Amino acid sequence: MSPSLPAGYFEDLYATATDPWGFTTRWYEHRKYACALAALPRARYRRGYEPGCSIGVLTEHLAARCDELLATDVAEAPLRTARARLARSPNVVLERRGAPEDWPRGGFDLLVISELGYYLDPPDLRRLWVTAIHALEPGGTLLAVHWRHPVAGYPQTGDDVHAALAAQPGLGRLVEHVEEDFRLEVYLRTPPAVRSVAAQTGLR
Numbered sequence: 001m002s003p004s005l006p007a008g009y010f011e012d013l014y015a016t017a018t019d020p021w022g023f024t025t026r027w028y029e030h031r032k033y034a035c036a037l038a039a040l041p042r043a044r045y046r047r048g049y050e051p052g053c054s055i056g057v058l059t060e061h062l063a064a065r066c067d068e069l070l071a072t073d074v075a076e077a078p079l080r081t082a083r084a085r086l087a088r089s090p091n092v093v094l095e096r097r098g099a100p101e102d103w104p105r106g107g108f109d110l111l112v113i114s115e116l117g118y119y120l121d122p123p124d125l126r127r128l129w130v131t132a133i134h135a136l137e138p139g140g141t142l143l144a145v146h147w148r149h150p151v152a153g154y155p156q157t158g159d160d161v162h163a164a165l166a167a168q169p170g171l172g173r174l175v176e177h178v179e180e181d182f183r184l185e186v187y188l189r190t191p192p193a194v195r196s197v198a199a200q201t202g203l204r
Contacts, residue, residue: 002155005119007074007098014077021115023057032182033058036114036145039175039186040065041197045141048110051099056082058114063089070104072097100128109140117146117161118154125161129168136189142171145184158183 013020023029036058045066053059053071055078063069069092073079079094086092097104099116111132117125136142144165146158162183166173172194175186188194198204 002121002153004121004124004155005153010073010075011077014075018077018081019055021054023055028181029057032145032184033061035177035184036112036143037061037065039177039184040110040141040143041174041186041188041200042110042141045110047106047108048112049104049108049135050112050114051097051103052114052116052119053082053094054078054115056085056094058112059092059094060085060089062110062112063092066110067091069093070095070108072099072102072104074098100124100131103131103135106135107137107140108135109137111136111140111142113142113144115146117144117164118151118156118158121155122160122164125156125164129165133168133170133189138189139192140189142187142189143184144187145182147182148179149181 048062048066048069050059050062050071053073056071059071059082063086071092072095076096079096082094117128120128132142144162146161148158150157162185170190171187172190173185173187174194177184
């Protein structure tokens with residue numbers, strides 16, 4: 001079993017490229033973000049958290065849906081880019097933190113775990129999900145989205161990450177979107193029971 005990737009891996013990666021995964025340039029990424037944002041069941045959230053925010057591309061979109069948003073990354077280089085991108089978003093706080101070992105205090109009604117889980121070995125991933133669920137307020141939203149293909153050196157695949165999430169108690173799945181390249185799921189913290197967006201908004 002490969003261990004969780006250390007912070008130095010990401011520092012070295014960003015030393016060679018500001019946007020190593022093409023978050024700002026690839027249509028694949030723009031489309032994936034659109035799918036993720038459309039899957040969120042609420043128009044607005046009170047307090048969100050996005051660990052592993054990288055250079056803040058998804059963060060910028062989430063900022064428009066949250067009264068308060070905390071976004072963190074384990075490496076300082078992408079945070080510098082994210083701070084510049086979000087300089088005009090006073091509702092966003094950017095901090096250097098690792099996940100799950102440096103989880104922030106307080107509760108959240110939105111957690112976004114995007115392209116993060118497969119960097120963790122199984123024990124750390126289980127700790128991530130347990131910690132996240134504990135921090136999620138009743139009825140709160142957990143959005144998870146991950147690349148499905150194996151990557152050399154990564155401890156797990158995206159499907160492994162989502163299988164571990166599905167095994168956790170205290171959640172009910174609202175959305176499952178699976179493509180050849182990525183898996184996207186939305187879970188709600190239970191209780192209360194999971195209700196569709198139509199039911200939540202009085203359409204049925």
